[in-house]
Amino acid sequence: xxxxxxxxxxxxxxxxxxxxxxxxxxxxxxxxxxxxxxxxxxxxxxxxxxxxxxxxxxxxxxxxxxxxxxxxxxxxxxxxxxxxxxxxxxxxxxxxxxxxxxxxxxxxxxxxxxxxxxxxxxxxxxxxxxxxxxxxxxxxxxxxxxxxxxxxxxxxxxxxxxxxxxxxxxxxxxxxxxxxxxxxxxxxxxxxxxxxxxxxxxxxxxxxxxxxxxxxxxxxxxxxxxxxxxxxxxxxxxxxxxxxxxxxxxxxxxxxxxxxxxxxxxxxxxxxxxxxxxxxxxxxxxxxxxxxxxxxxxxxxxxxxxxxxxxxxxxxxxxxxxxxxxxxxxxxxxxxxxxxxxxxxxxxxxxxxxxxxxxxxxxxxxxxxxxxxxxxxxxxxxxxxxxxxxxxxxxxxxxxxxxxxxxxxxxxxxxxxxxxxxxxxxxxxxxxxxxxxxxxxxxxxxxxxxxxxxxxxxxxxxxxxxxxxxxxxxxxxxxxxxxxxxxxxxxxxxxxxxxxxxxxxxxxxxxxxxxxxxxxxxxxxxxxxxxxxxxxxxxxxxxxxxxxxxxxxxxxxxxxxxxxxxxxxxxxxxxxxxxxxxxxxxxxxxxxxxxxxxxxxxxxxxxxxxxxxxxxxxxxxxxxx
Numbered sequence: 001x002x003x004x005x006x007x008x009x010x011x012x013x014x015x016x017x018x019x020x021x022x023x024x025x026x027x028x029x030x031x032x033x034x035x036x037x038x039x040x041x042x043x044x045x046x047x048x049x050x051x052x053x054x055x056x057x058x059x060x061x062x063x064x065x066x067x068x069x070x071x072x073x074x075x076x077x078x079x080x081x082x083x084x085x086x087x088x089x090x091x092x093x094x095x096x097x098x099x100x101x102x103x104x105x106x107x108x109x110x111x112x113x114x115x116x117x118x119x120x121x122x123x124x125x126x127x128x129x130x131x132x133x134x135x136x137x138x139x140x141x142x143x144x145x146x147x148x149x150x151x152x153x154x155x156x157x158x159x160x161x162x163x164x165x166x167x168x169x170x171x172x173x174x175x176x177x178x179x180x181x182x183x184x185x186x187x188x189x190x191x192x193x194x195x196x197x198x199x200x201x202x203x204x205x206x207x208x209x210x211x212x213x214x215x216x217x218x219x220x221x222x223x224x225x226x227x228x229x230x231x232x233x234x235x236x237x238x239x240x241x242x243x244x245x246x247x248x249x250x251x252x253x254x255x256x257x258x259x260x261x262x263x264x265x266x267x268x269x270x271x272x273x274x275x276x277x278x279x280x281x282x283x284x285x286x287x288x289x290x291x292x293x294x295x296x297x298x299x300x301x302x303x304x305x306x307x308x309x310x311x312x313x314x315x316x317x318x319x320x321x322x323x324x325x326x327x328x329x330x331x332x333x334x335x336x337x338x339x340x341x342x343x344x345x346x347x348x349x350x351x352x353x354x355x356x357x358x359x360x361x362x363x364x365x366x367x368x369x370x371x372x373x374x375x376x377x378x379x380x381x382x383x384x385x386x387x388x389x390x391x392x393x394x395x396x397x398x399x400x401x402x403x404x405x406x407x408x409x410x411x412x413x414x415x416x417x418x419x420x421x422x423x424x425x426x427x428x429x430x431x432x433x434x435x436x437x438x439x440x441x442x443x444x445x446x447x448x449x450x451x452x453x454x455x456x457x458x459x460x461x462x463x464x465x466x467x468x469x470x471x472x473x474x475x476x477x478x479x480x481x482x483x484x485x486x487x488x489x490x491x492x493x494x495x496x497x498x499x500x501x502x503x504x505x506x507x508x509x510x511x512x513x514x515x516x517x518x519x520x521x522x523x524x525x526x527x528x529x530x531x532x533x534x535x536x537x538x539x540x541x542x543x544x545x546x547x548x549x550x551x552x553x554x555x556x557x558x559x560x561x562x563x564x565x566x567x568x569x570x571x572x573x574x575x576x577x578x579x580x581x582x583x584x585x586x587x588x589x590x591x592x593x594x595x596x597x598x599x600x601x602x603x604x605x606x607x608x609x610x611x612x613x614x615x616x617x618x619x620x621x622x623x624x625x
Contacts, residue, residue, distance in 0.1 A: 014278060014281060015274075017039060017043075018036070018277040018278065021035050021039055021277075021281075032277075033129060033133075033276070033280045033376060033380065034376055034377060034380050034381055036280040036281045036284065037280050037281075037283055037376050038284060038377075039281060039284060040280070040282065040285040040286075040287070041284045041287055041289065044285050044286075044287065044288075044289075045289065055348045055349070058344050058347060058348035059238075059348045059352075060224075060227065060228070062275045062279050062344060063156075063227075063238060063241075063344060063345065064241050065223055065268075065271045065272060065275045066279075066344070067238060067245065068223035068241050068244065069269070069272035070153055070245070070272070071153055071241065071242045071244075071249060072219075072245045072249035072268060073265075074146065074153070074245075075249075075250065076246060076250050078142070078143070079146065079246075081143060081327070082143060082147045084321050084325065085151075085317075085321045085327055085328050086147060086151055087154070088317045088321050089151040089313070090150070090151050090153075090155040091154070091155075091158050093124075093151070093155065093313045093314075093317055094121075094124045094125070094162060095158075096309070096313050096316075097120060097123070097124040097310070098117060098124050098162060098166070099120065100120070100305070100308065100309035100313070101119065101123060101124070101306060101309045102119070102120040103116070104301070104305035105119060105120070105301060105302065105305055108301055109298055109302075112360075114169055114170035114173070115170060115357075115360045115364065118163070118166045118167055118353075118364065119302065119367060120166075120309075121162045121163040122159075122163060122346050122349045122350050122364070122368055123302070123306050123342055123346055123368065124155065124158075124162070125152075125156050125158075125342070125346055126151065126155060126339070126341060126342065127152060127341055127342055127343030127344055127345055127346070128148050128149070128340070131380065131383055132145060132148060134380075134383055134384060134387075135148070138384065140387060143327070147327075147336065148336065148339050151336075153242050154239070154242060156238045156242075157188065157238040157239030157242060158188070158239075160236060160345070160349065161239075165183060167353070167354075170357070171354070171356070171357075186235075187234070187236050188235075188236055188239055190230065190233060190234075190235030191230045191236030191238070191243070192239050192240065194226060194230045194235060195226050195240035195242060195243025195244040195245075196243045196244070196247055198222060198226045198229065198244050199247030200247055202218050202222045202248055203252040204255075206219075206248075206252050207252075207255025208255070210257060210260075211260075212260035212263040212264065215256060216260075216263060219248060219252070219264060219268070223241060223245070226240040226241050226243075226244040227240060238345075258503035258504040259499055259500050261503070262503050262506060280343070283343070283344075283347060283372065286347070286369070287369050287373065292366060292373070295363070295366045295367070295370070298366070298367050302367040302370060303370065303371055303374050306340070306371050311337050314333055314336045314340075315333055315337070318332075318336070331390045331391075331392060332392070334386065335383075335387060335392065338382075338383060338386055339379070339383065340375070340379070341375040341376060341380060342368075342372045343375075343376070346368055346371070347372060349368075350365045351365065402451070405451045406451055408447055409447040412443055415440060416437070416440045416441070416444065419436055420433075471506070474505055474506050475506075478499060478502050478506075480559070481495055481498050481499055481502065483559055484561075487557075487559055489560070521577055521578065522577070522579075522580050522583055523551070523576070523577055524578065524583050524586065525573055525574070526573070526587055526590045527571065528570055528571060528572045528573075528574060528591075529591060529593075531593040532591055532592065532593060533592055533593060533594065534568050534590055535568060535569065536568070536569070537567065538565055538566060538567050539562055539563065539564050539565075539566050539568070540564040540565070542568065544576070547578055547579065547586075548576045548577065548578035548582065548586045549576060549577045549578070550562045550575075551575040551577055553568070553574055555569065555572050555573075556571075574590060
């Protein structure tokens with residue numbers, strides 16, 4: 001019981017640390033995984049908090065969700081477009097890396113050849129999680145990101161298979177090349193076949209179920225189950241997870257409802273974030289700084305060997321891949337070369353070395369920790385500068401100018417809101433507030449027009465902003481539905497149906513309507529003041545014209561669906577939908593202190609006497625609403 005409580009407390013502490021670090025890096029824009037490693041180092045040096053990182057913990061608990069999440073989101077079409085780059089780097093690349101590192105350490109650091117080759121296989125697997133995250137932030141071309149991520153997915157499994165062959169060579173002193181190739185093909189093929197079969201079976205089950213909880217559970221079973229089943233038959237568990245994730249991610253979503261897709265993507269995004277965070281935090285907690293400093297010479301040789309091997313492999317195999325299809329330009333090759341980070345897989349393999357290796361085991365583990373730290377602290381933190389220096393991300397002058405104008409407009413709006421707060425709190429006189437307000441309003445109007453001109457001059461910028469704003473309003477709709485269900489305004493059945501409609505729009509994405517420019521309606525919000533003539537009246541008594549639609553009433557934190565007997569109270573926020581040209585009249589009618597239902601008769605409705613003279617125009621306006 002005490003052990004359980006101790007482990008439970010430790011997990012809670014680690015999760016709290018992960019959350020605090022995530023908040024810190026968001027605020028100061030520093031590399032997340034690097035920060036976690038540094039925090040882990042500080043925890044080890046400043047406290048007695050310890051956590052044993054075993055190979056079983058990494059390979060069986062952390063690696064399956066990380067690999068599955070990456071494979072699930074990887075499009076097979078994107079992989080096909082990166083042929084033959086990915087398979088060349090993932091299979092021959094791992095073998096070449098092992099041989100080159102082994103040779104350098106054998107002749108330079110005077111390690112025995114078997115131990116040098118074992119170290120080479122451990123370091124051959126790349127883990128560019130932080131690099132891929134940086135790619136998404138900076139907006140690196142998708143094909144380059146897929147190339148880096150695809151290589152990492154497949155070379156993990158390759159490295160583990162070759163590691164077992166090299167370890168057997170180191171322990172027995174015998175190596176049969178023919179048997180080694182046969183074992184490699186057997187273990188790799190078996191893992192891929194199991195992954196494909198299980199991935200297809202789970203996808204078929206998902207297609208027959210319409211419950212996002214069950215479907216999410218099935219993908220979780222697939223992620224861990226494919227690994228365990230493959231390992232049980234002595235196949236490659238990592239390659240099985242890769243295959244299962246690819247199949248399920250490309251076939252499974254076809255049988256999912258939009259709501260299930262969104263829940264599933266969010267779930268795996270969270271699981272990957274959690275596993276990735278804990279792995280890098282625990283990496284930092286495993287490092288013993290004094291031991292690393294004392295072993296600086298073999299670590300320096302290991303880092304040099306890893307860098308040289310990576311360069312030779314990337315540039316030579318990229319040249320070979322470009323002989324078939326020119327998919328890897330030279331400036332991409334520089335990024336590929338520097339993106340060869342090492343992480344969880346390398347540490348798991350190092351920790352799994354048998355104790356019978358004696359001092360060689362300890363030395364290899366220290367060297368692995370040294371290389372992992374170097375790649376995380378040096379290569380990861382300098383990747384952004386390299387990408388910018390190579391001009392991989394290109395932005396037009398129009399995009400830069402748009403950002404500047406938009407930023408100026410945003411700062412002015414913030415200043416305007418701050419002035420309003422100062423005036424409302426009595427900290428600014430009305431005279432000063434009016435003068436400053438007028439100046440800011442004039443500047444804001446000019447900048448808003450300037451931003452509008454840029455949006456109209458460059459369709460790409462306008463399209464991007466439309467898509468972003470569209471996604472935000474879809475999220476707002478879903479948030480409103482959640483609030484309505486929470487407040488008991490709508491039932492669970494109604495929520496599920498409406499949420500499915502909203503999620504379907506989210507999945508489909510923004511699509512401009514051909515008649516979009518003709519739409520002339522807008523939402524208006526009116527906060528009912530104490531002197532409004534509508535306060536205390538029911539909706540029926542107010543008599544809102546048909547030209548306006550009463551959408552909702554917000555009363556403090558409560559959302560009210562309008563009915564005829566609902567009484568309007570002071571402070572209610574009334575939301576209506578009407579044509580733009582009548583918005584001012586509708587608003588003033590609600591705010592008027594001396595108004596009456598007669599005021600509404602002046603606002604045209606579908607059959608009113610003040611409707612437009614042209615009958616066709618009247619019909620068009622009614623249809624717009």
